[in-house]
Amino acid sequence: MKSSAKNINLTSVDDLFSTEESRADANREKVMEIPLTELFPFKDHPFKVKDDEAMADTAESIKEYGVLVPAIARPRDDGGYELVAGHRRHRASELAGLSTMPVIVRNLDDDAATIIMVDSNLQRENILPSERAFAFKMKLNAIKRQGARSDLTSRQVVGKLETADIVGKESGDSGRQVQRYIRLTELIPELLTMVDEKKIAFNPAVELSYLKKEEQTDLLEAMDMEQATPSLSQAQRLKKFSAEGKCTLEVMCAIMSEEKKGELDKITLTGDKLRKYFPKSYTPQKMEETILKLLEGWQKKRQQQQER
Structure with missing residues (x-):
């Protein structure tokens, strides 16, 4: 009886292994x-x-x-x-x-690339607040889009704060802190630059981000006129006046002209100013101890001079 099977070409063992190897290599x-x-x-x-x-x-x-x-x-x-x-x-x-x-x-894809880009940079030291703010915002939006695509029929994958927690995980920031950083992206460039330059502290800057853009521009003028930057309490009041529609240039100038608590008694000596007077081996604590001893000696000398 004739076989009904047609001629079948079997792949050799060598060819099988080389094919598997080339496939693995292509995916590597x-x-x-x-x-x-x-x-x-x-x-x-x-x-x-x-x-x-x-x-x-x-x-x-x-x-x-x-x-x-x-x-x-x-x-x-x-x-x-x-x-x-x-x-x-x-x-x-x-x-x-x-x-x-x-x-x-x-x-x-765009979202996967964004997440890798942000995570690979957040491990660096000396990241500016503006860099962290926009990076967090980009990653948050990417994760939201990924979640929206993952299952359109089920409940939303995570809530707003949960998503922010995921965003901050790689850098060790809480979801609340991530949201606060993202608020900085609402600042006009001039104010955001002042945050990067540490002319405006982070917490006041978050409060100022709730001001309308035109109010933020007026605030720049008020700060220039009064040669002052807002404290946290001042920024909170500016935010409140803005919400009430009362944040005028006159109001800003009045607030910025206030004396800040303890401002007249505060003296700041940075490490850069002091370092040249001390050996490199001195720690900040050792420098402080030495300064206090010198001041005590100076005070005793003055007292002795006054008693003569």
Whole structure:
């Protein structure tokens, strides 16, 4: 009896294994050397890349050792790659005179890329309040969109505060603190710059963010006229007047002209001013003890002079 089976070509064992290996290799992330000119910044990247001393140190390190940690990027529709993590390394590589840098290329959607971009930068030290504020806002919006897409038929995945808790998890900030930082994005650029420069404290700045934009502009004028910045209690009153529709320039000037409690008795001596008078080994506590002893000696000397 003739077999009804047709000729079947069986794949050899070697071919089977090589196919599986090639598939695994295709799915494995690779580090690629990509020209710096083909790497573009992330859209609306909230973190500033400055040519400061820290950048100069990074460039020197890269010049000597190369880029030790690959950047992360994703393909662009217009060609090249969009940096997701590694903007500072990219700039330092330029300053070091390199033409390429190691990069891991991933196919990421906008929200996944935003979350990685924010998390990779929030681990840095010396992040400005404005950088943290806009980064938190971008991540919060990305997580909200992911949650909305995950299951449109069930209850909302998480509430507002729960989502904010998730946003702050990587940086150790509570959901409440995340929401307070995001409030800073409502400040006009001039006031936000003053927060970054520590001319306006964080807590008053949060209260001022509730003022209307035109009121914030008037506040700049009032601060300039009175040569003062709002304390927390003053900012809270300004917020209240704004809610009542009474936050005029005249009201702002009246509030800003008030003497702040303890302002006349307060003397601030920064470490930068004092450091040149003490050995490098002195701690702030040791410096304080020495200053108090010197003042005591000065006081006794004055008393002795007065008794003569």
